[in-house]
Amino acid sequence: MDLLVVFLIAFGLAMDCFAISIASGAMMRKVHFNHAFRMAFFFGFFQAAMPVIGWLGGRAFAGYISGFDHWVAFGLLATIGCKMVYESRAIEREERRDVMTLRLLLILAIATSIDALAVGISLAFIEAAIFLPVIIIGITTFSLSLAGVYIGERFGHLFENKMEIAGGLILIAIGAKILLEHLF
Secondary structure, three states: OOHHHHHHHHHHHHHHHHHHHHHHHHHOOOOOHHHHHHHHHHHHHHHHHHHHHHHHHHHHHHHHHOOOHHHHHHHHHHHHHHHHHHHHOOOOOOOOOOOOOHHHHHHHHHHHHHHHHHHHHHHHHOOOOOHHHHHHHHHHHHHHHHHHHHHHHHHOOOOHHHHHHHHHHHHHHHHHHHHHHHHO
């Protein structure tokens, strides 16, 4: 798989975590490094683990759908991208509070990594290796999430919706690229 495509996928997947990190930073009374690090770690870990789970599952039944796997990959990525664009309009500002409870972090990390699970399935269908994409996805998500908490503290809600829209559009474009490569 092309390294540029892997970075674009990682960036696209990280956008929902980045948006939540910005919103979380905006809601916190005071940002401490250990809180920002913990959020970034949870997001980065789950964004890296879920594609592996999806890839393993996808490999198990990829042989059965090899004739139309590019359509499945396109459908999954386009659906995730459209969902991200749609949901970017629904983010509301909440009152400033500490959002760093372990339970909430776990829920947010799992919820934001469901799209990474689908990307893992897509990677299995196109018979892509998983190791390098997983490392890049995890590091990208960790880095953007860590930065997002501090950006949120400083600039509030100026960026969060725009970042999620950009991430969604990137995933749609990658899905279209996979489809076009297999059709032509």
